[in-house]
Amino acid sequence: MNLKELSETLGLSPTTVSRALNGYPEVSERTRRRVVEAAAAHNYSPNSGARRLATGRSMAIGHVLPLSTQHEMVNPIFADFIAGAGETYAKSGYDLVLSVISDRDEEGFYRELSTRGTVDGLVVHGPRIADPRIAMLNQIGLPFVVHGRSSEVEVEYSWLDINNRRAFFRATNFLLDLGHRRIALVNGLSDMDFARRRYLGYRSALEERGVAFDPKLVSHEEMTENYGYETARRHLATVDRPTAFLVSSIIAAIGVRRAISELGLKMGHDISVVIHDDDLSYFRNTGDVPIFTSVRSSVRQAGKRLAEMLIDAIGNPDQPPQSVLLEAELTVGQSTGPAPAMRRVLEQG
Amino acid sequence: MNLKELSETLGLSPTTVSRALNGYPEVSERTRRRVVEAAAAHNYSPNSGARRLATGRSMAIGHVLPLSTQHEMVNPIFADFIAGAGETYAKSGYDLVLSVISDRDEEGFYRELSTRGTVDGLVVHGPRIADPRIAMLNQIGLPFVVHGRSSEVEVEYSWLDINNRRAFFRATNFLLDLGHRRIALVNGLSDMDFARRRYLGYRSALEERGVAFDPKLVSHEEMTENYGYETARRHLATVDRPTAFLVSSIIAAIGVRRAISELGLKMGHDISVVIHDDDLSYFRNTGDVPIFTSVRSSVRQAGKRLAEMLIDAIGNPDQPPQSVLLEAELTVGQSTGPAPAMRRVLEQG
DNA sequence: TTGAAAGCGCTACCAT
DNA sequence: ATGGTAGCGCTTTCAA
Numbered sequence: 001m002n003l004k005e006l007s008e009t010l011g012l013s014p015t016t017v018s019r020a021l022n023g024y025p026e027v028s029e030r031t032r033r034r035v036v037e038a039a040a041a042h043n044y045s046p047n048s049g050a051r052r053l054a055t056g057r058s059m060a061i062g063h064v065l066p067l068s069t070q071h072e073m074v075n076p077i078f079a080d081f082i083a084g085a086g087e088t089y090a091k092s093g094y095d096l097v098l099s100v101i102s103d104r105d106e107e108g109f110y111r112e113l114s115t116r117g118t119v120d121g122l123v124v125h126g127p128r129i130a131d132p133r134i135a136m137l138n139q140i141g142l143p144f145v146v147h148g149r150s151s152e153v154e155v156e157y158s159w160l161d162i163n164n165r166r167a168f169f170r171a172t173n174f175l176l177d178l179g180h181r182r183i184a185l186v187n188g189l190s191d192m193d194f195a196r197r198r199y200l201g202y203r204s205a206l207e208e209r210g211v212a213f214d215p216k217l218v219s220h221e222e223m224t225e226n227y228g229y230e231t232a233r234r235h236l237a238t239v240d241r242p243t244a245f246l247v248s249s250i251i252a253a254i255g256v257r258r259a260i261s262e263l264g265l266k267m268g269h270d271i272s273v274v275i276h277d278d279d280l281s282y283f284r285n286t287g288d289v290p291i292f293t294s295v296r297s298s299v300r301q302a303g304k305r306l307a308e309m310l311i312d313a314i315g316n317p318d319q320p321p322q323s324v325l326l327e328a329e330l331t332v333g334q335s336t337g338p339a340p341a342m343r344r345v346l347e348q349g
Numbered sequence: 350m351n352l353k354e355l356s357e358t359l360g361l362s363p364t365t366v367s368r369a370l371n372g373y374p375e376v377s378e379r380t381r382r383r384v385v386e387a388a389a390a391h392n393y394s395p396n397s398g399a400r401r402l403a404t405g406r407s408m409a410i411g412h413v414l415p416l417s418t419q420h421e422m423v424n425p426i427f428a429d430f431i432a433g434a435g436e437t438y439a440k441s442g443y444d445l446v447l448s449v450i451s452d453r454d455e456e457g458f459y460r461e462l463s464t465r466g467t468v469d470g471l472v473v474h475g476p477r478i479a480d481p482r483i484a485m486l487n488q489i490g491l492p493f494v495v496h497g498r499s500s501e502v503e504v505e506y507s508w509l510d511i512n513n514r515r516a517f518f519r520a521t522n523f524l525l526d527l528g529h530r531r532i533a534l535v536n537g538l539s540d541m542d543f544a545r546r547r548y549l550g551y552r553s554a555l556e557e558r559g560v561a562f563d564p565k566l567v568s569h570e571e572m573t574e575n576y577g578y579e580t581a582r583r584h585l586a587t588v589d590r591p592t593a594f595l596v597s598s599i600i601a602a603i604g605v606r607r608a609i610s611e612l613g614l615k616m617g618h619d620i621s622v623v624i625h626d627d628d629l630s631y632f633r634n635t636g637d638v639p640i641f642t643s644v645r646s647s648v649r650q651a652g653k654r655l656a657e658m659l660i661d662a663i664g665n666p667d668q669p670p671q672s673v674l675l676e677a678e679l680t681v682g683q684s685t686g687p688a689p690a691m692r693r694v695l696e697q698g
Numbered sequence: 699t700t701g702a703a704a705g706c707g708c709t710a711c712c713a714t
Numbered sequence: 715a716t717g718g719t720a721g722c723g724c725t726t727t728c729a730a
Contacts, residue, residue, distance in 0.1 A: 002706095002708085003707060003708060003709095004707075004708090012716080013717045013718075014707090014708080014709090014717090014718095015709085015719090016715080016717070018708070018710090019709095019710095022709085026716085027715070028715060028716090031715080031716085043460060045464045045465045046465065046707080047402070047465060047466050047706085048398075048401065048407065048467050049399070049400070049401025049407065049706080049708090050398075050401075050402050050706070050707035050708040050709085051708060051709080052396075052397065052399075052722090053398040053401075053402050053706090053708070053721090053722045053723065054708040054709040054721085054722055055708080056722075058397065060446075065432065067432055078428050079427050079428040082447065082449075083416055083449050086414075086448065087451065089449075090448070090451075095446050095448075096446065096447045097409075097444050097446055098412075098435065098445045099435065100431075100432050100435030100439065100445075101439070102436065102439075112394045115350075115392060115394045116395065116397045117398060254603055257607075257610075261610050261615075261616075266610075267610075352723060352724065352725095353723075362701045363701090363724080363725095364701055364703095364725085364726085365700055365701075367724070368700090368725095371725085375700085376699070376700085377699060380699080380700090395724065396723050398724090399706090399722070399723035399724040400723080400724055401706090401724090402705090402706045402723080402724070402725090403705085403723075403724040403725040404706085404724080404725065405706075699730105700729105700730085702727105702729080702730100703726100703727090703729105704726090704727085704728100705725095705726090705727105706723105706724090707722105708721100708722090709720105709722085710720090710721095711718105711719090712717105712718090712720100713716100713718080713719100714715100714716085714717080714718100
């Protein structure tokens with residue numbers, strides 16, 4: 001059933017029916033009710049293509065997920081983030097168009113998204129340091145917001161990010177307070193913007209306390225379980241081995257834990273571990289795991305929020321929405337704390 | 350730039366330009382080349398709304414992700430699956446429309462997706478036992494495929510699933526072969542179809558070997574770290590505690606491991622653990638983790654494949670594509686194996 | 699091999 | 715408060 005047929009059923013013009021359905025004020029309440037009821041009864045809903053053509057808006061938002069086909073895996077928090085965004089879109093009548101883009105002609109891709117009118121705006125995921133996409137999108141003129149930030153980018157843009165630097169600054173300080181002096185940083189790929197910021201937070205905490213920075217204690221890789229495992233093994237085999245690990249992701253932390261327990265060491269006793277993760281969903285109701293989260297209210301909330309920002313930006317193209325910096329929260333668990341045996345070791349060193 | 354303007358630039362009719370761009374055979378090669386070049390030069394791409402309206406096809410595929418707002422989290426493998434599907438769509442010119450649907454009027458939602466012409470087909474995620482969505486979609490007439498299966502559904506439908514039953518049958522047998530007689534099953538939510546099948550595999554392995562089934566050893570919950578932890582703790586505190594754990598997800602397994610090591614027990618020594626996970630991405634290059642994967646070639650491949658099935662179904666609506674059952678692969682690690690101390694314990698029992 | 703024109707279903711402007 | 719109608723940009727049929 002289309003608009004014309006529906007209007008004929010009702011003995012009204014298509015104009016009136018359209019107005020009634022779209023909430024225009026100049027329709028009498030009686031007519032509106034009749035129309036709405038008839039539409040429901042006939043399972044009528046407006047054809048999306050026709051609407052796009054007539055209005056010039058697609059009522060769709062694009063999410064672009066860069067993914068080198070080579071080896072990179074999808075960050076699991078991405079799913080939660082997008083679920084949050086989806087909630088916002090459902091409320092506002094937008095569709096969510098997800099594009100997985102792998103090594104292809106990126107510029108052409110973004111440009112096409114714009115010229116084809118597939119989406120009214122974009123969410124950029126996984127920003128790198130000095131990410132070229134930002135200048136490009138700015139130039140194209142399609143409204144966009146960034147999930148995360150990109151250092152060393154000239155142009156203005158709206159973003160929503162975790163305060164990664166501060167989170168790792170505080171986590172490092174926390175370990176320093178416990179007496180640790182050799183802290184290994186198990187970080188993500190070095191060209192990712194978030195990894196850089198975490199590294200900077202770690203370094204500045206050491207500097208501020210006058211603790212020597214040892215580049216051998218820092219590693220940057222894709223965050224797999226095996227990466228955590230191998231890295232921890234390597235560190236633990238050295239003479240001046242670290243007494244603490246600061247791990248950038250829960251997945252890598254599983255490996256770190258495995259390496260520790262394989263050697264017969266005990267967490268919070270022989271070794272301290274602080275895990276950072278963007279979301280605590282998997283750890284709900286767990287009081288005693290050493291976790292340092294960055295998103296107070298969960299990644300899902302963050303997704304919601306960023307989606308709202310974008311819808312805002314589409315509505316007011318001249319007034320870009322205020323960027324958002326989410327602060328970290330430290331949740332300390334038993335096994336992070338200073339166990340007596342560990343204390344002795346640290347006090348001697 | 351639109352088609353009309355482009356055609357004027359070239360001194361051709363819109364018809365010819367359209368034909369040239371869409372690969373119709375009746376255009377001379379010379380003309381086609383001219384047109385394609387001009388289109389590229391002017392950054393022309395056809396307006397999606399207009400095309401939808403004219404052709405009646407949206408060139409978009411919907412992925413529906415059910416998510417009760419209450420507490421449920423997003424399965425992280427979902428991200429990888431959808432990344433795989435996205436690759437297929439990118440090749441075939443389809444857009445991927447992701448709908449997060451939470452407790453809303455589902456029937457109306459699916460129907461609208463169809464009548465509005467937003468998508469040409471659907472992928473159904475997270476099927477439950479006797480999932481009502483399948484009959485509904487069948488009735489609506491929109492092509493769809495299911496990621497997973499749904500038991501107790503009358504109608505025919507196309508699906509791609511892991512052989513969950515067989516995977517858990519084999520995993521259980523593996524533990525039985527090691528001598529275990531009390532094996533705890535840490536499973537997912539009981540109304541999920543995959544959880545049911547895994548449970549059935551576990552049970553039939555016990556039955557076949559004449560090992561008593563103890564319902565107290567089976568738990569069904571949402572798979573968080575804490576669930577694994579609490580469940581393992583509870584089990585390990587009993588007198589006739591299990592000697593092995595069969596865990597349905599890597600996340601819950603982290604908790605199980607934690608509980609084990611907290612009690613000073615050693616994996617593969619005092620306790621055996623077999624983990625099932627749909628994907629090994631996080632464990633790449635790890636030879637010695639006890640994992641039982643179900644998807645040989647990774648979830649991403651599975652996503653690709655299911656997307657191809659759906660595109661097929663859209664092309665041949667009368668010939669539904671063959672469903673696919675993926676077989677499991679057992680990867681055994683050190684810590685699963687029969688350690689001497691454990692052997693003794695088992696031999697005595 | 700090319701072109702003219704109808705029409706997809708809707709919105710929005712202009713009348714009334 | 716309601717209706718007539720042009721037009722959004724494309725595909726597709728028919729004609730040449």
